[in-house]
Amino acid sequence: MGNLLAGKVVAVTGAGRGIGRAVALAAAAAGARVVVNDYGVSVDGAAPTSDVAQGVAKEIEATGGEAVAVADDVSTMAGGQRIVDAALTSYGRIDGVVCVAGILRERMLFNMTEEEWDPVVATHLKGTFTVFRAASSVMRAQRAGTLIGFTSGNHQGSVSQANYSAAKGGVISLVRSAALGLNKYGVTANAVAPVARTRMSANVPMELTEMGEPEDVAALVVYLLSDAAREHGVTGQVYTVAGPKIAVWAQPRELRAAYAFDGWTPQKVAELLPGSVGVDPMPMLERLEAMEKAAREGTRPNA
Numbered sequence: 511m512g513n514l515l516a517g518k519v520v521a522v523t524g525a526g527r528g529i530g531r532a533v534a535l536a537a538a539a540a541g542a543r544v545v546v547n548d549y550g551v552s553v554d555g556a557a558p559t560s561d562v563a564q565g566v567a568k569e570i571e572a573t574g575g576e577a578v579a580v581a582d583d584v585s586t587m588a589g590g591q592r593i594v595d596a597a598l599t600s601y602g603r604i605d606g607v608v609c610v611a612g613i614l615r616e617r618m619l620f621n622m623t624e625e626e627w628d629p630v631v632a633t634h635l636k637g638t639f640t641v642f643r644a645a646s647s648v649m650r651a652q653r654a655g656t657l658i659g660f661t662s663g664n665h666q667g668s669v670s671q672a673n674y675s676a677a678k679g680g681v682i683s684l685v686r687s688a689a690l691g692l693n694k695y696g697v698t699a700n701a702v703a704p705v706a707r708t709r710m711s712a713n714v715p716m717e718l719t720e721m722g723e724p725e726d727v728a729a730l731v732v733y734l735l736s737d738a739a740r741e742h743g744v745t746g747q748v749y750t751v752a753g754p755k756i757a758v759w760a761q762p763r764e765l766r767a768a769y770a771f772d773g774w775t776p777q778k779v780a781e782l783l784p785g786s787v788g789v790d791p792m793p794m795l796e797r798l799e800a801m802e803k804a805a806r807e808g809t810r811p812n813a
Contacts, residue, residue, distance in 0.1 A: 514736040516541030519601040521593050523547045523584050523641060524611030526562030529660075529704055532724035533608050533731045534566055538575035540732045542606075545597045546570070547580045549611065576601075584611050585632035590640025594648060606656040606735040607645045609638040609681075612674075619672045627673045634660075634677035635684070642688055642699075650695045656735050657692075657699040659685045661748060665703070667794050669801065678703075682748055689746030698745035700734050702727065703759070705752035722753030730756060765790055 520537045524530035526548030538544050548563040563579040570577035578600045582589035597604040613633045615626040638659045649655025659681040668675035681701060688699035704727040730751045733739055748759040768786035770778050 513541040514732055518542045518605040519597050519603050520606040520735060521545035521547060521597050522608045525566055526550055529724040529727050530610035531566050532728040536728035536732050538570040543576040543601050544570055545580055545593060546577050547593045549583045550581055584637030584640055587640050591644045593641055594644035604645050604648050607641050608658045608731055609641050610660045611637050614674060616670045618670055622672060630673040631677045635680040638681050638684060646692055649697045653696040655697045657688050658731060658734055659701045661701045661703045663703050686746050698740055700744060701748045702731060703748060703750045726753055727751050
């Protein structure tokens with residue numbers, strides 16, 4: 511990937527496996543010094559080990575790069591701070607953070623427990639906040655830096671992953687807030703919604719027709735971390751990368767409106783909402799029938 515990130519220091523969470531590992535290796539190949547963070551847990555967040563982060567750091571060093579491993583839990587403020595502190599202690603600065611760390615605990619909403627909700631939201635959403643919070647303080651003083659959060663197409667909604675979906679929607683709002691609040695300090699923020707073969711995508715209940723590899727996602731992330739992206743004003747964006755496809759998601763906007771200048775009553779709402787305001791169809795609803803049929807038959811529908 512050339513030297514797009516030469517001289518930069520980048521921290522990557524969830525960097526021990528899958529997409530995070532690919533991002534860490536690609537950033538190093540592009541010239542960055544890398545803080546490799548991974549709590550080393552299984553897909554459901556259990557059994558932490560520091561070995562996975564250290565393994566990726568050694569991979570980077572074996573190819574002539576520079577890396578330091580941090581096995582902290584991003585869902586704590588102290589953990590997020592230590593990741594940034596590791597960059598400052600080892601390399602004297604922090605130019606980019608990429609928050610990939612995540613876990614899954616699937617359950618239908620009406621059966622989901624607090625123990626299944628809290629860790630998923632804490633890892634994905636709070637884990638992005640803790641690192642963004644620590645890094646943005648330094649970047650604001652530097653008047654330069656890049657924050658990258660990881661979201662998912664499931665921010666549109668999910669049948670059996672309300673916790674994950676809610677967290678991923680929150681990451682998008684957090685990224686947009688960071689882009690707005692830090693723009694005047696020269697700091698950019700973007701989100702990536704990957705579709706790639708990983709531990710976490712293995713049990714998706716449909717056959718994804720647009721599916722790539724972690725390295726496809728890493729290529730986009732390296733670009734977003736680069737000065738080239740900053741020069742083109744790339745901030746506050748959500749990008750999907752799925753194999754050969756890169757797509758940008760629309761910014762939230764109103765579609766249609768109706769007005770009652772003398773005040774609303776339930777009757778006026780009933781008169782005006784269906785025809786004048788209407789609904790915006792939910793694409794995910796259209797897939798439910800195919801997904802339910804596949805579940806009964808033990809197959810995976812296309813998406």
